[in-house]
Amino acid sequence: MAELMKGVHRITANANSYLLLDDKVLLFDTTIEPSAKDILAYLPKARLQPCDIQVIVLTHTHPDHTNGLHTMKAQAPRARVAAHEADADFVSKAQPNYPGPPVNGKPSPWQGVPVDDRLRDGQVYEGLRVIHCPGHTPGTIALLDEDRGLLIAGDTLRTEGGVGPMWDQYNIDPKQHREGIRKLARFAFDALVCGHGEPILQGAGEQVRQLARTL
Numbered sequence: 001m002a003e004l005m006k007g008v009h010r011i012t013a014n015a016n017s018y019l020l021l022d023d024k025v026l027l028f029d030t031t032i033e034p035s036a037k038d039i040l041a042y043l044p045k046a047r048l049q050p051c052d053i054q055v056i057v058l059t060h061t062h063p064d065h066t067n068g069l070h071t072m073k074a075q076a077p078r079a080r081v082a083a084h085e086a087d088a089d090f091v092s093k094a095q096p097n098y099p100g101p102p103v104n105g106k107p108s109p110w111q112g113v114p115v116d117d118r119l120r121d122g123q124v125y126e127g128l129r130v131i132h133c134p135g136h137t138p139g140t141i142a143l144l145d146e147d148r149g150l151l152i153a154g155d156t157l158r159t160e161g162g163v164g165p166m167w168d169q170y171n172i173d174p175k176q177h178r179e180g181i182r183k184l185a186r187f188a189f190d191a192l193v194c195g196h197g198e199p200i201l202q203g204a205g206e207q208v209r210q211l212a213r214t215l
């Protein structure tokens, strides 16, 4: 079991995925296609079936966070799919080729999945505050669970190799990405989970504030 705190599960695949279990079951990110089976394999450990997932939130359009979506939607067809409005067209393939790294406009065989809920900065979605931090991709978001003091950071930053910005070869706008980290530093949270690296379960807000001062 990788239950980090009550109702918060980490699934270690390619990029990390997370489950939030409250009134509804929410899945954050769907990893790469072959690793989606790791999400499916984890669900029984949380006493869940795929059809229990009601919402799939994509923190951004990168393939290591979205490509397992086909597999997950096939198993959980009623789950709503949510992404920031600036990345939603890449997820759904309304705009076929994402223009930034790591793919830089190369066609992908991935067919896309419709996005049901297009998120905006500052809105509260399923009880979570949406924090838009463009720069990694145009529509990269973090989600703040104010009740738990938990930031679900996606790729707004990383903890792999220490708390820091994402590696710039993957950022569409490195300067804007750092502005996003300074924005995160203004919110109150104690725990943090992200796409790449280990969770920080205490003192995460202070670590992000320290990082923001160095950028």
Ligand SMILES: [Zn+2]
Residues within 6 Å of the ligand: 060, 062, 136, 155, 170
């Ligand atoms: Zn990414």
Ligand SMILES: [Zn+2]
Residues within 6 Å of the ligand: 015, 062, 064, 065, 155, 195, 196
């Ligand atoms: Zn990633």
